[in-house]
Amino acid sequence: MKTHRIALFDMDGTLADYDGRMRRDLKRLQGLNETEYALHDNKAPKYFGARLDLIKAQTGWWLNLPKLKIGFDLMRAAQELGFHVQILTMGPHDTPSAWSEKVQWCHKNIGRSVKITVTEDKSLVYGSILVDDSPKFISAWLTHHADGLGVLPAQPANDGFQHPRAIRYDGSNLEAVRKRMKSVLD
Ligand SMILES: [Mg+2]
Numbered sequence: 001m002k003t004h005r006i007a008l009f010d011m012d013g014t015l016a017d018y019d020g021r022m023r024r025d026l027k028r029l030q031g032l033n034e035t036e037y038a039l040h041d042n043k044a045p046k047y048f049g050a051r052l053d054l055i056k057a058q059t060g061w062w063l064n065l066p067k068l069k070i071g072f073d074l075m076r077a078a079q080e081l082g083f084h085v086q087i088l089t090m091g092p093h094d095t096p097s098a099w100s101e102k103v104q105w106c107h108k109n110i111g112r113s114v115k116i117t118v119t120e121d122k123s124l125v126y127g128s129i130l131v132d133d134s135p136k137f138i139s140a141w142l143t144h145h146a147d148g149l150g151v152l153p154a155q156p157a158n159d160g161f162q163h164p165r166a167i168r169y170d171g172s173n174l175e176a177v178r179k180r181m182k183s184v185l186d
Contacts, residue, residue: 006127007083013133015071025055062101070153091118128184135161149184
């Protein structure tokens with residue numbers, strides 16, 4: 001099947017296990033009886049955010065993030081349908097080293113031919129599908145792409161998220177997701 005349709009794929013929480021690796025590293029720095037906070041908890045104290053920043057600033061941290069199966073399932077499905085897969089990832093504003101390591105991660109885990117956009121505003125980037133675990137990014141991107149489809153690999157932060165042009169993939173409903181992806185081609 002020949003198509004010029006583009007499927008954009010997020011990295012952290014989609015193709016790369018940011019959350020899993022971050023929780024593991026935070027655990028190592030946690031004191032006895034210390035309160036545990038959720039990773040994306042805006043109300044967590046300042047020191048918690050500072051720990052995250054220190055962990056992320058380590059050389060090689062982004063490059064060595066493990067692959068996330070749920071995202072690679074979706075990538076294979078998109079490729080099988082004939083979509084051109086491209087990477088669309090946030091460049092962390094305060095961690096410039098991550099921008100380069102994210103590119104290296106893609107070369108190592110996906111291949112050197114994949115096209116990559118590292119950006120501070122995903123909503124501006126053209127595509128037919130965006131696969132991204134963040135409800136915030138999916139919503140913003142769908143606003144700018146009237147015919148676009150959003151696909152969310154299941155993460156705690158997108159539990160219960162609903163949008164008429166989005167579908168959540170929890171590892172068990174690949175056929176339903178494939179159907180929605182295919183409808184973008186028709
Ligand atoms: Mg993400």
